[in-house]
Amino acid sequence: MAAMTADRSASELALGVLQQLWLGGVRDVVLSPGSRSAPFALALDAADRAGDLRLHVRVDERSAGFLALGLATGSRRPVAVVTTSGTAVGNLLPAVMEAHHTGRRVVVVSADRPDRLRGTGANQTTEQAGIFGTFAPCHDLTAAIAADDLSETVWQACSASGPTQLNVQLDGDLLPSGPTPEDWWQRPDGNLAMAQLQAGSDPETGRDRATAQLQPGGDAGVRPSVTIPSGGELLPLGPRTVVVAGDDAGPAARLLAEAAGWPLIAEPTSGARIGRQALRTGRLLLTTGLRDEVERVVVIGHPTLSRPVTGLISDPALEVLSVRGRGGVATDPGRVARVLDVVPRVEGPDDRAWFDRWQAADQRLSDLIDAGLTAAQGDPSQTPDAGSPSPLAVAAVVGAAVAADTTLVVGSSNPVRDLDVMAAPWPPLQHRFVVGNRGLAGIDGMVSTAVGIALGRPRAARTIAYLGDLTFLHDTNGLLIGPAEPRPNLTIVVLNDDGGAIFTTLEQGGSRYADAFERVFATPHGTDLAALCAAHHTAYERVDDLSRLAQALAESHSGTRVLEVRVSRADRRTEAAWLRELAQQAVSADHSEDHSLPLE
Incomplete structure (x- = not known):
């Protein structure tokens, strides 16, 4: 590695940071292009060609941030995202916020102008050191940083829970002086990584090995070796x-x-x-x-x-x-x-x-819901949109498709709530991975997150993303993947009800607010998803019946594809009331009434 001196060049500083990230366990790096980040870009391209790192290039920093979040979630390793200076850094804020609330190890490497240019009005120069505030600690790095300090700073960023910002001041000539890519990247000595591992911290989990099993979080699949820690508080039996x-x-x-x-x-x-x-x-x-x-x-x-x-x-x-x-x-x-x-x-x-009482009520209620949906689907007069399946029935099909070794990325809003009602508990010991961005429960960046999770779990039998239409449209730049970039095998199911159906079940969905509701809450868009997918060279299929959806989700598909399922949101409020009514009937075990799904 280059000597750590005050007159280290910009390319030497960038190389040193990347080498320390590699030693800290980083194997995936997301890069958005820019001039100030040029020494990082060239070194990363060389490292990718050498097979030491996997590089993902994205033109949209917001999408890049969520891609890094997804990669960190799927691989359970720290992942770095590199940007140039200025507004590029600010676009990472939503992903950094989510990483903060979920403990995902996203390392933001923000290239910056030197400190002497701050406050001078120099082009693309702003106060980007510490821009994420309480959501991510910041280390403002200069060429004068000592080797040991750089090593310790980057190691902490890779092993700590949650995101960290490494703001790197790059001054002078930004391009590496070496004539070939072999000069722009050199894989560091692995002995240091071994020494750090022996010190106790695991770069794959970011936790001390001795205490990792004491934490409630982890892979959302099943790990049969996990046991309840013997040191936990002993709870007395008796209270219900x-x-x-x-x-x-x-x-x-x-x-x-x-x-x-x-x-x-x-x-x-x-x-x-x-x-x-x-x-x-x-x-x-x-x-x-x-x-x-x-x-x-x-x-x-x-x-x-x-x-x-x-x-x-x-x-x-x-x-x-x-x-x-x-x-x-x-x-x-x-x-x-x-x-x-x-x-x-x-x-x-x-x-x-x-x-036993809960289990019996759960079984009765599940049977009542399924019977009501079957009756509604079989009676065209009860469907508000001819041929349109029930959103609950769609969720049931998606839940059933999560077989062993399957990854499911589920969006916020109605899809995850429908799944919560319709997905039967899965059998144990089959290593499913069901995840979503629930730290802040937003719809931000879900396509990019799903792409990252799929890339981070290449051994999964299949990866499915289940998203609402607004969630999908909010991050269509997640489909903007260059021809040279790693591409996931990912099936995206888009539940399209042309707007924000979840608001119909809340207070603002009541008749008092009906005149304003459609414009300021439902926000219909009428977007042609087939044309949108075609513009991104993404495979597309409109699915109109549940049997075809089940068949499609069981297929082994190469690359990314979108399955659009169109549904109505006209009866979401009635549906919510129907579910509550069935719950009361299930607990009272009263089966004498008509349990079919009422529709307006």
């Missing part, structure tokens, strides 16, 4: 307890519920919607009298999908225990929980009658 598993809860939530015999309400992206204790319709059952019998709640992960769950874990009348996630935050929106550092444990199972 429910385990709530939110996003990134991991297998520990399932193992606790199974050990105690408690009902498990697990969101699709929890990594715990698996096995015998998981309920399919748990959040709907929380709208019934069963919820009033709960005495204790154990919260693992980050639950975000429903008001009934939020109300449960915010109830001061209950004993609420919340376990810190990988970022050190325990989900406690009502500020009523007792916070635990690790997942608690139990000695033996609790009274089985408690779970």
Whole structure:
């Protein structure tokens, strides 16, 4: 590596940063082009040609940031994203915010003008050091940084939970002096990486090996070797307890519920919607009298999908225990929980009658929902849009397609909530990976995130992304992939109801706001997705029936393709009321009424 001296050139500084990133476990780097970042770009191209790093070039920094987020999520390694100076850096903020709230290790390498130009009005010069504020610590690096300091700074960025900004001041000649690419990149000595590993931190997980199993987060698939830590607090049996598993809860939530015999309400992206204790319709059952019998709640992960769950874990009348996630935050929106550092444990199972009641109600409610949807689909007079499948039925098909070794990336808004009602708990020990950007639960960057996750998990049998139309359109630049770039095998299912259907189920969807609703909430767009995909050279198919959707999702497809499923949003509010009514009937075991899906 180049000597660490005050007169190190811009290309030597850039090379030194990249070499330290490699030593810190970075194997994927996303680059957006620019002049100030030129020494990074040329060194990265040379490293990619040498097979030491995999380079992904994106012209849109916002898309680049979410691609890096997806790569970090899929590979469970730190991933770097490199930008030039100015507004390019600011475009990374949404991805950095999501990485902060989910503990994803995204290392922002922002090329900058030298400090002497700040505040002078020099072209593309701004206060970009620390631009992400509390969301990412910043290290403002200059050519004078000592070798040991650079090594320690970059290593911390690669191993810490969450994003970090390395703002690199590049001065003078930006192009490397070496005549060939072999001079622009040299793979560093691996002995240093081994020494750092032996010091205790693992670049693949970013955690000390001795404590990694104590954390609730992790791969949202199943890791059979994971056990409930013996050092966790021992919970007494007796109080009627429910385990709530939110996003990134991991297998520990399932193992606790199974050990105690408690009902498990697990969101699709929890990594715990698996096995015998998981309920399919748990959040709907929380709208019934069963919820009033709960005495204790154990919260693992980050639950975000429903008001009934939020109300449960915010109830001061209950004993609420919340376990810190990988970022050190325990989900406690009502500020009523007792916070635990690790997942608690139990000695033996609790009274089985408690779970049996939940399980029986869950089965009855699932049967009622499925029967109602079948009746509606078979009766054209009950469908508001001829030939249009129910969004719930579409979610059921997507959930059933998540077979062993499948990756599912699910978007925010209605798709993940539909899946939460329709996806039956998956069998254990089959290594599924179901994830979404639930840190802030936004629709930002989901196409790019899905592309990154697919590229980060190349051994998956297949990767499916399930997105709403606005989520898809919000990040169509995720399809903007150059001909020389790595391309994923990815099937994107777009549930297209021509707008924001989720708002119809909220207060603003009521008749009082009907005159304004369509313009300021529903936001219909009428976009031709087939033409959009054609413009991006992306395979496209419109799917009009559920059997074809199931068939398409079972196919082995090479490259990226989009399956558009058009549905109506006219009856979403009625549908929500229907689900609540069925939940009441399931708990009371009253099957005498007509349970077909009512439509306006």
